[in-house]
Amino acid sequence: MSRLYIVVESLKDWTPYYPSEDVISFEDYLALPINKNDRVRLINLCRSYKYLSKGYYCSLLAEARGHHVIPSVRTLNEIEKRSLYSLILDLDDDTALSALKKLANKPDQELTFRCFFGKTSDPDLEPLGALVFEKLPCPVVEVEIEQKGGWKLSAMRPISHKGFDDQEQTLFANSLDAFSRKVWRKPKERKKYRYDMAVLVNPKEEMPPSDKGALKKLAKVGKQLGVAVDLIEPKDYQRIPEYDMLFIRETTAIDHHTFKFSKKAEAEGLIVMDDSTSIMRCTNKVYLADLLRANRVPTPKTLIVSKGDKQQLLAAAQELGLPMVLKIPDGSFSRGVVKVESPEELEQKAHTLFKQSALLLAQEFMYTDYDWRIGVLNGKPFYACKYFMARNHWQIYKHGEGSTAAGAWATLPTYEVPKVVLNAAVKAAGLIGDGLYGVDVKQKGNRAAVIEVNDNPSIESGVEDKYLGDELYRIILEEFIRRAEKKHNS
Template sequence: MADTLIIIENKSDWEAYYPSENVVTFEEYLDGSYNTGGEDASNKRAEGKGERLRVINLCRNSSYLSAGYYCSLLAEARGHGVIPSVRTLNDLSKRALYRLELDYMPGLLAKKSPPGETNGALKIVSFFGTTINPEYTELARKLFEHFPCPVLEISLVYDKGWKVDMLKIRSHHSLDDSDETAFANALDEFSLKVWRKRRSKKQFRYDLAILIDEEEKFPPSNKTALKRFIAAGKSLGIDCELITQRDYLRLPEYDGLFIRATTSINHYTYRFAKRAEMEGMVVIDDPTSILRCTNKIYLADLFRNNKVPAPQTELLFKGKPLQIELLEAKLDYPMVLKIPDGAFSVGVEKVSNREALQAVLARLFEKSTLILAQEFLYTEFDWRIGVLNNKPIYACRYYMVRNHWQIYQHGATKTASGNFETLPTFEAPKAVLDAAIRATRPIGNGFYGVDIKEKNGTGYVIEVNDNPSIDSGVEDHYLGDELYKTIFSEFLRRMELRGSKK
């Protein structure tokens, strides 16, 4: 578990707040004369083994070559996670730099009311991504994800709609009494370990964050499965904690990240994976696997180039004439149309004639420039082979919904799913297991769920999922707790390997 240091320029800068041994001056940090984590941590520093620290830089001045600038620079040189980072300091020092980031942010201010007494100008102060102005909470959080710093002043202007005009790093020393209270509460919430009583001597060997989405309709793991993951981790000496997207800046506290929210490139799950990888953490799903698995266009090309058995697949381009005639010459009806980034059978439709093909394409092309057309292979069930580090660890048969051709059927108000059967991997056909390994090997050595249709003794790979479902009572039906221990044993192996290289 990472420890936390709050760095200030002068002792007097902390007089308004509770004293803490975690608050040190920049001079003390500079010469290493601080003490966190007790005698053991001090001994490790003396032996040159280093320590896992998160640094909150509260120096008054953060301009170029100031004490605050050198504090962040030194923290990064020492391998400490620091907020704000040198990159953030540099980006916020020039309007032209942070404007580039703002241009890519969603229109969080689009629904805000026109100015009243503000005369078209408004200033919001963000404390660790929170603000005392409730209607700007989402804006403060998003800006904190892009420019993480303790206190950020956000200047808004109104020109046919509100927009962010300027961003400015503020010192906590410049706050008035009411803002000091808001700042202290935000700091307390952001870094509870500053105030929390230290744990007893009995410690877990490693700390693992499990990223979940509490609002997700079809999460990769149900609540019981998450509890079983946590129990499996503890049995292996891994302390697990459920986190959400609000905990983005807490990632350096952990040794590993296990993503149990449905992933996508244009999504916070990918940012979490990238950040974890940059921090040197063990991460599943790793960002490369997310990149390669969440787009069916990429998978289709990968299967073709690596001779992975798969249904015949053709690409359709928006606005390209004559492609329907060319498609019909290659594929027979019925055929299946897919948007590249669909999940849980969303964006997957079967068409049986040209009229239906044209209608579905018109609808799907509103969502994507490219659409996949695939030959239709009917089977009573799809195989799902769980693969971890290029080895099969579980096998399931997912049966089609009754009187339907998919394992999921999405209705207006509810979604139906077919039955399942979980088997030991040695009972799965060799052709299916071989196809699963051939499909995942060029992607990586992560944790994948390979969907396969078996026909005439051949396993045809439909897709590879980078964060396959592990639901209690389904995928674990045969192995039980052993499935959870198998997955977390791989986390343990990788964390130990990472530790041995330091």
Template sequence: MARKTYLVSEGKSSGQLVIIVERKEDWASYFPSEDVVSAQEYLEQSRNNEFGKRVQVINLCRNYKYLGHGYYCSLLAEARGHKVIPSVKTISELTRKSLYGLALDDLEKTLEKALSNHQYLSTEGFTLRLYFGRTDMEPLQDIARQLFEAFPCPILLVEFRKADGWQIAGVKSGALHKLRESQEDQFANALDGFSRKIWRVPRSRRVARYDLAILHDPDETLPPSNAKALESFVRVGRSMGIDVELIEKKDYARLAEYDALLIRETTSVDNHTYRFAKKAESEGLVVMDDPTSILRCTNKVYLTDLLRSNKLAMPASEILYKDNPQELEQVGERLGFPLVLKIPDGCFSRGVIKVENQEQLLKATDELFEHSVLLLAQEFLYTDYDWRIGILNRKPIFACQYFMSKGHWQIFNHKAMGAEVIGECRTLAVHEAPRAVVELAVKTANLIGDGLYGVDLKQVGDRVVVIEVNDNPNLDAGIEDAYLQDDLYTLVLEEFVRRLELKRRGQAW
């Protein structure tokens, strides 16, 4: 058998690569390398060993079963401060689909498109081998990369099954000693490519006090922060000694590189933003929005119950159940027409319908019950504008008036010809907003938590009511920052620094 090429990383001056094999004969098909050690040799190394301070460990043991050689090598690598793949966390996640299944949801949505007109389309299933996130099946390369980012493991076996559509039926680690000759070639090339990348940006060159990641989607139509606002976060952060980096959905596996995460992409419990928040929290990052705030704010039914139980003012509201259609006959009489119907987790005025009579009510509920078994019905209160009070760590930081879209009863008119039309905005100093509005906003946000929120309220005469609490409030250049300008970004970043300093001292914030 011809020996396979393996090129040692050119970045040796900035770190050491260690490749662990369970038995030395597992490496027999490759050129000998001083980087390769047996599992026993690695386990017997003392903590202060010749590998140096910056070590990348690639664990190629035959399996990673609990308390086996592979498991202990990754465990000990982490204890020694070495960067290792797979990590103990990845090993644990790959043991049960209940742990890794959530990370596959978004990938499965793109499978059908990736596999259309492909040779595997006529089969019922197949298994794909990935080597450091690389595959020779070009249509699946992007999915392969995302799988490696979610589960950094040298060899992954991904099982695809076709039911109503293509699905990922399972993901597990593969073994080096089981590779055929053609597969060994692919593995060697992928390992070479991976080893050349790992020292590309030595962390020792970083001089910032803290590293903050901002999750955003450059293609989002209505993002929580526009491009200029994101630029301001980066610029202001630099002046404060904070290295602010914009990341995207594809950077999920890199979260542990940062000290904190700020989400500037529309959040939802059923998409990747919630997974980012959960992972950031589990990795010990300071994160806004935190997972609890996302859960509480994205559901209007929860908020309605919260306001009601705490006796805070809101529009007269009722919860409608798909399985209780008789209630639809009386809700109009109790709330009066017109009234507003809402899907619990809608955002940016989507999933919100105003109905003028019983006929429109029945038609609208038929439509909305297709998306949710619960709906919220509220009395209709028309005002020229809504108040938005920004709250950070239980204190108000900005006040905005969002005017209704021209000729429409909402701020966002999604049915406008040509594009979504947004009403005008006016930003004030907090002390210029009515005291009753600000006080009710703070009381409401404090029921959610101590993060960053935008509380929407309506004022009709002396009556002030809460419409909703947004866990991911807009911070747009030219709108929310119109009064404070750079100070708005400074306030947010200072709160991150405060929490990070307390965390460093082992104190709660």
């Protein structure tokens, strides 16, 4: 049997409803022991699902722990952007038109309704409510549609169950009860469509993952393999359907156009790296920490600390010792990562970082002269680098006012990498997916500790390709081709 948890931001939020042992607070869920053998279903009813809110983290950590959660992080990201949810819930397709049949005679030019686990207060809207929940499974959403030569989706937003009137409370409770007794199933796969390679770059990016030399080599090898490589920029969003493949060579983030490009490309049937799931999983260090811990991947000792809990912060310092490292969840290139060496510095820097996120990572300080970077593609390691710390600094990158210094590097064949490092990297990458990843690993003697998995690893001319040369680009392109041919022949 599976275990059901209904997570609320505060137990006070559940006051209007019958008490239940299934209802727990977000803090209680955060403290639950992780057992990968448990089958857990989770209904996330936190007050807000905004990026980096407690509701967002609830779904994020549930997925890291292998729990089946509604709403999923994928749904939260989709429902946040009109361009995404309009693409997913297309009211002009046959299924939607069928659901809208009962609205044919309604004189209204605009309709706003709430969908409670697929149920609505208006029987005429029930088929549309069911479709909304199938496509974008979220406990309660408010939907606006309008007549513009046919019904069009004008707005959609998740709604907290707090503040419902008596009628809505009854509908919410009945819908939740009916839903929680059903067999959970994934929404139907959206249709995929099309087969030339678009490479997304941003000329304005200060530290892009690939330099011009690497992009030229990619185009040269692509031509040899029959792949036309075309560089596109953020302004070229509407051109995505022209291509068969999308290779993102700009630093990715969730609340960013790179994620939007990935989602759009997937919806159009392109072969995509980075895929949106990998972006979501890799760009948040809190998710990664829980995922790696739950699957027993070796890492530096890591704790999650919550905003507003000073005692938890001090306890983390006592357990990890000083100096220790604090990280915001979505920093990159050593940004948002600080070392603290005293209780006073800990409190000061934590206060600053908590302005950006409700949760932080507190991590054991593990100094090494260099970090390993293992490139993994489709579960196989294919390049290895040593990135040395910046001069007189404890990180690879040292950010100063108006400039950034980086340490030296060395590239070598994967067979020269210690097995303990290689095994940890491959295992960590496998938890993210089958895409292209750069896994950062620290090594001290026989101990290997995964620092993070990068969904958009650096591939620069004369650095990562120093040992393999053009073969590195050939390996990547041949994987794109393999996937495209598999899709074409399926």
